[in-house]
Amino acid sequence: MQVMQRDGTGQLRKKTVTTDDLERSRREMRTLMLERDLLSAALTKVYEAENEGKITREEREMIAKRYSTQIRDMESKLRDKELVVEVGELESLRDELLTLFREKIQNIESRLDQAKDRLPALMQQEGKATEPAVPAARAKSATSVAAAQSGQSEDLERAVERKAPKRDDTEGERRVRAIRDEVMDALERLEQIDSRKENEGA
Numbered sequence: 001m002q003v004m005q006r007d008g009t010g011q012l013r014k015k016t017v018t019t020d021d022l023e024r025s026r027r028e029m030r031t032l033m034l035e036r037d038l039l040s041a042a043l044t045k046v047y048e049a050e051n052e053g054k055i056t057r058e059e060r061e062m063i064a065k066r067y068s069t070q071i072r073d074m075e076s077k078l079r080d081k082e083l084v085v086e087v088g089e090l091e092s093l094r095d096e097l098l099t100l101f102r103e104k105i106q107n108i109e110s111r112l113d114q115a116k117d118r119l120p121a122l123m124q125q126e127g128k129a130t131e132p133a134v135p136a137a138r139a140k141s142a143t144s145v146a147a148a149q150s151g152q153s154e155d156l157e158r159a160v161e162r163k164a165p166k167r168d169d170t171e172g173e174r175r176v177r178a179i180r181d182e183v184m185d186a187l188e189r190l191e192q193i194d195s196r197k198e199n200e201g202a
Contacts, residue, residue, distance in 0.1 A: 090190075
């Protein structure tokens, strides 16, 4: 049965497993796993009792058959609950990813529009900026002075480069990296669900 629920953005989406169903199935899974482990431990005790001569083989087979049937029932119920939990987790992760992408894309579009609004003025300003004309004689003199000082200036530049701290990332680069980290974190959670499912099926 599918129901309509609102995601983080308020948009209605079809949900096969509601949040209440997911939490209830998780609790029931824990209970079923505990009961299965108790039955498995009891079954082990039955075999130990036979080895110690406390019960006969026929008695062990009768008791073990009853415990084995109950364990199979528990495992069948557990698989059903695991399927409900898997669907619920994947639907929640899907909605979370869609919300995350939508918010980040809106943020990028907003910043892009603001940057584009400022760009024409910058282009116009750069077009007006021209290099001042330099007389030939003065240019030649400046070239001679520059050549004479080239060795000193290169040494100075290298010294400054060695001592200058590394350039920090810009605010834009930090924001892009934060967006990428959030997306990768969400994808990693999806891989964990897949890995857990593969381990359970093994």
